[in-house]
Amino acid sequence: MDTTITQSIISVRDLSKCYWIGKVPFPALNRVNLEIYDNDFTVLAGRSGSGKSTLLNIVGALESADTGEVVVDNQNILQMSADQRTQFRLQTIGFVFQAYNLIQVLTAQENVAYVCRLQGKSKLESLEIAAHWLDAVGLGELGSRRPNQLSGGQQQRVAVARALATNPKIVLADEPTANLDTVTAQKLVCLLQKLHDDFNTTFLISSHDPDVKNASSRLIKLSDGHVIKRWDEALPPADPTQLSCPIKNLSLSQRLRRLFEGNPAQ
Amino acid sequence: MSHTQRIVEPVIVAVVISNLIGHLRRTLLTITAIAAGLASLIFLWGFNDGLHRNMLSNFQDAIIGSIQIHRQGFFEHPRLSLYLSAPERVIEALETARLPHWSRRLETFALATSEKTTEGVMLIGMEAEREAQVTQLAQRIGNGRFLQAGDDYSLILGATTAKNLRVDLGDPIVIVGYDRFGALVAEEFTLVGIITSGEMGLDRGMALTSLRALQEMLDMSGQITGIVLRVADDRLDEIAESLSLKLAELDLEVMPWSEMFPVVQEWITLHNGFLYLFVGIVLFIVIAGELNTLWLSMLERTRDFGILMAIGTARRQIGLMLLLEAALLGVIGSLLGILLGIGVILLTNQTGIDLSVLLGSTSRFYVDPVIHPQLNLDHLGMTVISILSASLLAGIYPAWRAVKLQPVEAIRNG
Ligand SMILES: Nc1ncnc2c1ncn2[C@@H]1O[C@H](COP(=O)(O)OP(=O)(O)OP(=O)(O)O)[C@@H](O)[C@H]1O
Ligand SMILES: [Mg+2]
Numbered sequence: 001m002d003t004t005i006t007q008s009i010i011s012v013r014d015l016s017k018c019y020w021i022g023k024v025p026f027p028a029l030n031r032v033n034l035e036i037y038d039n040d041f042t043v044l045a046g047r048s049g050s051g052k053s054t055l056l057n058i059v060g061a062l063e064s065a066d067t068g069e070v071v072v073d074n075q076n077i078l079q080m081s082a083d084q085r086t087q088f089r090l091q092t093i094g095f096v097f098q099a100y101n102l103i104q105v106l107t108a109q110e111n112v113a114y115v116c117r118l119q120g121k122s123k124l125e126s127l128e129i130a131a132h133w134l135d136a137v138g139l140g141e142l143g144s145r146r147p148n149q150l151s152g153g154q155q156q157r158v159a160v161a162r163a164l165a166t167n168p169k170i171v172l173a174d175e176p177t178a179n180l181d182t183v184t185a186q187k188l189v190c191l192l193q194k195l196h197d198d199f200n201t202t203f204l205i206s207s208h209d210p211d212v213k214n215a216s217s218r219l220i221k222l223s224d225g226h227v228i229k230r231w232d233e234a235l236p237p238a239d240p241t242q243l244s245c246p247i248k249n250l251s252l253s254q255r256l257r258r259l260f261e262g263n264p265a266q
Numbered sequence: 267m268s269h270t271q272r273i274v275e276p277v278i279v280a281v282v283i284s285n286l287i288g289h290l291r292r293t294l295l296t297i298t299a300i301a302a303g304l305a306s307l308i309f310l311w312g313f314n315d316g317l318h319r320n321m322l323s324n325f326q327d328a329i330i331g332s333i334q335i336h337r338q339g340f341f342e343h344p345r346l347s348l349y350l351s352a353p354e355r356v357i358e359a360l361e362t363a364r365l366p367h368w369s370r371r372l373e374t375f376a377l378a379t380s381e382k383t384t385e386g387v388m389l390i391g392m393e394a395e396r397e398a399q400v401t402q403l404a405q406r407i408g409n410g411r412f413l414q415a416g417d418d419y420s421l422i423l424g425a426t427t428a429k430n431l432r433v434d435l436g437d438p439i440v441i442v443g444y445d446r447f448g449a450l451v452a453e454e455f456t457l458v459g460i461i462t463s464g465e466m467g468l469d470r471g472m473a474l475t476s477l478r479a480l481q482e483m484l485d486m487s488g489q490i491t492g493i494v495l496r497v498a499d500d501r502l503d504e505i506a507e508s509l510s511l512k513l514a515e516l517d518l519e520v521m522p523w524s525e526m527f528p529v530v531q532e533w534i535t536l537h538n539g540f541l542y543l544f545v546g547i548v549l550f551i552v553i554a555g556e557l558n559t560l561w562l563s564m565l566e567r568t569r570d571f572g573i574l575m576a577i578g579t580a581r582r583q584i585g586l587m588l589l590l591e592a593a594l595l596g597v598i599g600s601l602l603g604i605l606l607g608i609g610v611i612l613l614t615n616q617t618g619i620d621l622s623v624l625l626g627s628t629s630r631f632y633v634d635p636v637i638h639p640q641l642n643l644d645h646l647g648m649t650v651i652s653i654l655s656a657s658l659l660a661g662i663y664p665a666w667r668a669v670k671l672q673p674v675e676a677i678r679n680g
Contacts, residue, residue, distance in 0.1 A: 103570050117277035
């Protein structure tokens with residue numbers, strides 16, 4: 001469906017945000033305008049302090065803005081009440097943070113099932129959905145483990161499973177690979193890309209990671225709170241060999257199995 | 267969306283339980299602290315209530331009974347002229363009220379004179395056959411015997427008085443007093459028993475004889491100054507009230523022991539006051555301890571709460587998690603505390619706690635050396651409710667702080 005692909009799902013207009021420490025202003029975003037289209041895999045790049053996290057947090061209704069307008073999935077999120085924001089985060093957004101995404105006292109499966117249960121699904125159904133998504137991220141066997149029994153990469157994959165388990169319109173990931181070693185980071189990127197390919201979900205990911213950038217269909221670069229560069233379909237299609245995922249033509253489950261088989265501890 | 271209408275969603279409860287189990291050591295420590303605090307309070311109350319009950323029972327059993335009925339003003343100024351004018355009507359009232367434990371008395375001040383010296387005494391004429399209905403006085407005789415039916419001019423003295431008079435069993439004692447018209451009367455009695463109770467009030471200043479002998483001596487045949495009643499503690503006030511209503515037209519005073527000796531009641535109130543203070547201290551410790559646990563646990567989980575909010579948990583639900591955690595700790599701790607406390611009371615109630623080593627024989631005021639702790643439901647309820655609410659209260663501040671968390675900051679700083 002070509003029309004849905006070009007439809008804007010995130011629309012940011014003249015967005016500004018300034019942090020104040022006492023009387024000293026720290027501008028984080030300065031009149032940002034951007035458009036993210038449905039089913040895009042967009043990477044937000046930029047130096048540390050350029051405003052990536054701030055932008056993601058505002059788009060995810062975690063933070064307020066000073067001026068501007070943010071429309072996500074046809075909802076004007078800056079006008080929302082606290083309860084509406086909570087519901088919006090639950091129903092529309094899937095979050096993946098840099099690290100320590102998981103609740104330590106819950107197992108991997110319970111962590112994923114938690115959001116489904118928040119959505120009102122039964123315990124049984126939620127656990128089933130969680131098992132399905134853990135399977136999809138290659139952790140089908142490790143559902144009963146607690147986060148401290150999982151590697152950093154595995155924990156991030158659980159977080160990805162949780163982000164997708166609510167069937168969100170948009171997955172927001174703030175430097176999801178920053179705490180991982182290169183190889184593990186690459187595998188996570190592969191996974192994100194494949195999940196994006198297989199499911200009708202928009203991904204907006206902030207990253208310094210060149211692998212992540214390569215995986216993107218669009219790249220937005222921020223500097224000092226401004227959008228300074230935008231590549232819309234300008235990137236060459238991601239090179240599978242460079243991504244160390246030479247398996248792009250297999251089905252998702254085959255690819256996942258390949259990717260994680262014999263290496264569950266990574 | 268049905269899930270937003272529930273007060274506590276099951277998944278929130280599940281997270282709370284996972285958290286309590288996930289930090290098992292901390293959970294058990296907190297529960298143990300609450301349980302131990304509550305159990306020790308329950309036991310202290312039990313001990314306290316057992317001691318008071320024992321003391322009150324001994325106090326009433328010693329000589330005064332539970333309720334005394336005299337002519338109005340007699341207790342304040344015991345004069346023979348204030349004799350009970352219609353004792354049979356009082357007794358009739360007692361019988362119809364199904365109060366069988368009564369005994370008549372005739373009381374007056376007198377001088378007891380031995381061959382060596384003289385002592386002032388309260389001279390009480392009592393019904394030997396009926397006295398056991400109202401007091402355990404007969405058990406306090408350490409030397410000789412108690413009054414018997416058919417006794418004539420037999421006398422019983424307290425040990426201290428007997429010692430002061432330098433008399434022994436079988437010795438003659440002359441009692442000198444005034445009759446109700448103010449005329450001097452004297453009679454010779456024979457010492458048949460000596461009270462060795464260890465209580466100052468009994469061992470000193472008391473002379474007992476048979477009601478009939480005293481009536482004869484005072485020329486008051488058939489007359490008495492008072493009726494003593496023994497009733498169950500929990501019905502005391504009710505009975506006193508209904509009797510005084512019933513006997514209203516007779517110009518009588520119906521006095522429960524607590525009215526005759528308010529200082530005893532005050533002492534008990536004061537003693538309970540100390541326990542309330544103690545309850546307060548333990549409550550403070552429980553609150554501080556649990557607050558500390560919940561606060562640390564909240565700080566530790568700041569990031570978790572940030573994440574939970576980011577992925578769609580409402581602030582209300584975050585607050586509920588902490589309140590629920592506090593409530594669960596409080597309820598489980600309290601349940602264990604109740605079981606433990608009551609268990610210890612039931613156990614010690616059977617065996618008794620022997621304090622004879624601690625209590626000198628001189629200092630005890632109608633208290634037996636072996637205390638049998640008692641369960642008083644009022645005190646139990648009050649203590650349990652306090653501890654429970656304290657433990658809930660301890661959850662409020664951490665919950666409030668958690669609700670105030672900004673998700674972004676919580677995730678960044680947590
Ligand atoms: N809570 C805050 N208080 C004050 N200034 C803040 C706060 N959060 C962010 N900033 C400032 O806002 C600007 C943008 O920060 P942001 O975290 O969005 O950057 P970033 O691109 O995510 O950086 P990084 O790559 O290091 O994560 C920075 O100058 C930062 O110092
Ligand atoms: Mg950032």
